[in-house]
Structure formats: C-alpha cells, structure tokens
Amino acid sequence: MPPELRPADWLKGATLGVEMAAAVFLGAWIGYLADGWWRCTPWGLVLGVVVGATAGFWMAYKLAIK
Amino acid sequence: MNVLEHLNQTVVYPLQVGGIDLSITNGVISMWLAVLLVTLFFLLVSRRLKPVPGKLQNVAEVLVLFLRDEVAGQIEHDREVWLPFLITLFFFILASNLIGLVPGYSSATSNINVTAALALIVFFTVQGAGLVKHGFLGYLKSFLPEGVPLPIAIFMIPIEIVSTLAKPFSLAIRLFANMFAGHAVMLMLLSLIFFFKSYLILPLPVLGNTMILAFELFVAFIQAFIFTYLSSLYIATAVEGH
Amino acid sequence: MDPKVAAYLAAGFGMSGAACGTAIGIGWLASKAMDGMARQPEASNNIRTSMILAIAFVEAIALYALVVCLILATKV
Secondary structure, eight states: OOOOOOHHHHHHHHTHHHHHHHHHHHHHHHHHHHHHHHOOTTHHHHHHHHHHHHHHHHHHHHHHHO | OOGGGGGSOOEEEOOEETTEEOOEEHHHHHHHHHHHHHHHHHHHHTTSOOSSOOHHHHHHHHHHHHIIIIIGGGSOSOHHHHHHHHHHHHHHHHHHHHHTTSTTOOOGGGSHHHHHHHHHHHHHHHHHHHHHHHHHHHHHHTTSOSSSOHHHHHHTHHHHHHHHHHHHHHHHHHHHHHHHHHHHHHHHHHHHHHHHTSSTTTHHHHHHHHHHHHHHHHHHHHHHHHHHHHHHHHHHHHHOOO | OOHHHHHHHHHHHHHHHHHHHHHHHHHHHHHHHHHHHHHOGGGHHHHHHHHHHHHHHHHHHHHHHHHHHHHHHHHO
C-alpha cells in the first residue's frame, strides 16, 4: 500500500513556480546592481540572469531528488 | 480618472520621528486591528478551556491542532520551541487577509512593505536558527551543496546564496500578489459602473464581485497556510542534522 | 502611435498570450497525468508528484512574462 500523500508533500512542489521566477529576478537585480557598481554593462545583467536561472533549476532539482 | 488610487494608502495622522516618516495610514490602522482581533480571540478562547469544546474553542482547536500536526510536523525535534512563532504568524496573516474582505477596510498584507517585513522576520529567524544550531563554521558549510565534488561546489556558492535569498523574496511576493490581485480585480469590476455611466451593466459587477469575494475568502486561508508552511519548512531544513 | 498607448497594448497582449500558452501546457500535462493515473492507480502518488513539479516549471515561465508586462504597464 503506497504511503498516503499528505497535502504537505505536494505543496513543496506547488510553490516552486514562484520561487523559480523569484530566483531569476533576484539574480537579475543583483546583476543590475553589479553593473552600476563596476560599470561592466550589460554583462552584469546577463551573468545575473544566468546565475538566477541556475539557482532556480538547482532548487527544482533538489526538490525532485527529495 | 485614476481608479487605482483607491488602492494607495491614505494618511490619517502625519507623524515624523527624527526624520523618518512614521505616519499613521489606514494600513497601520488595519494592522493594529488585526493584532487586536487575534489577541481578543485567543483571550476569549483560553479563558475557560472545557474538555468538550464549545463553538469558539472548537474553531481555535481545529486550526491550532492542524498547525501543530501538519505544519510544525516538518521540524523533527524541538517542535515546541517553534510552535508559538508559527501559530502567531499564521493567525496574524489570516486576520489581516480577512479584514481586507470587509467593505471599507483594507488588508494590511495587500501592501508590499508588510509582507516584506514578515518575510524578513522569517529570513532572520531561519538564518539565526541555523547559526545557533550549527555554529558559525557549520552555517558557512551549509552553503556547499553535498554530493558534488569540491571544485564544482566552490563554484556553486553564489548559486546557493541566490537561492537562499530567493526564498524570503518569493514568500513576500506570493502573499502580496495574491492579496493585491484580489483587491484590484474587485476594484476594476466596480469601476465598470463608473465607466459605462449607466445602471444596465449592474449584474456583471455584482455577480462578479460576489464570486470573487468567495474566491478571496478561500485564497486568504490558503495563502496564510502556505506562508506558515513554507516558513516551517525553511526552519526545518536549517535546524536539521545531528 | 503614442508610446504609452503602445506600451499598454503590448502589456495586455503579452500577458494574454503567455496565459494562453501556460493554460494549454498545464492542461495537456494534467490530462496526460490523469491518463497515467487511470491506467495504473498504484503509481498515482508518483505521477501526482511529478505532475506538480512539471506544473511549477511551466508556471515559472508565465511569471516571467507577467513581470515584464507589469514593468511595461506601470513604468512607461
């Protein structure tokens, strides 16, 4: 008999969408601030988006492995 | 005619303390109202605790027991330490969300500043719990992902930092967006009456607002639960180990 | 055309397009998941968990479009 799926278990995945989007925009904002600080437009923003996207997918990967 | 200005805060009593603008707005008043409501509710419930509960105590018991078993069940040990914080968080957010549904009142949580403050409280609590439990070196070591060889792990440190910062950010944005969107949709439907300047359009806003009010009631409970559940999940992952 | 008008129009069309794509994607995903769950009810827990995870990915893309449209509609 498979274990009963409590709402607690799938709720971790249901909120993942907002967390992934938040990671990308947070990375983009940090990249934008780094652009203003070190004057390396537009590569700071690009790097920030890449780091944010990787962080989002890393969070999804850790959740999928569980 | 700017419809969205009803969603802004109106200053009731201007107040400046040392250069910082601490005016009493209607958001501040609804936060005080939420605190008063939660305090009065629990004072009334805990005055005469009966073994077979009456109606009000039954409501409080259902919610508190649900929080204790499902939500704080994420934390393995020291559950009683975190339970008052989580229960307070849940009831404050629930009261703030529900006050916004009464016509004429605004909810405190439909303001990004309030939800950002709540998310910051949770963020500092989670980091502080990790620091106290694992010590400073263990806290720094939690930024290295495990199961990955060492050079790649060093490379993953900024990614871990971004994901740690993204969690309270997503908490604040989720609660704010859900509450604000409900109020904005209701306001847009009502402003249809002013836009068309006739009473023939009346069934659409009335029916629409009734349905959205019911949906907003559901969303108020769900969002309070999700905020508290994710906070307890972050506390559990920060305190685990040993 | 006035830039503000163009920005508001772009915000409206952009978000509605993203919502269409997201709704179609999630509906297709859920229908395949229900096919699988009906075919083999013992695996229903695994299928449900994977479905929720995949829905989160699709929803994240819709959220990117939402933020871009919000910036268009409020800043210009």
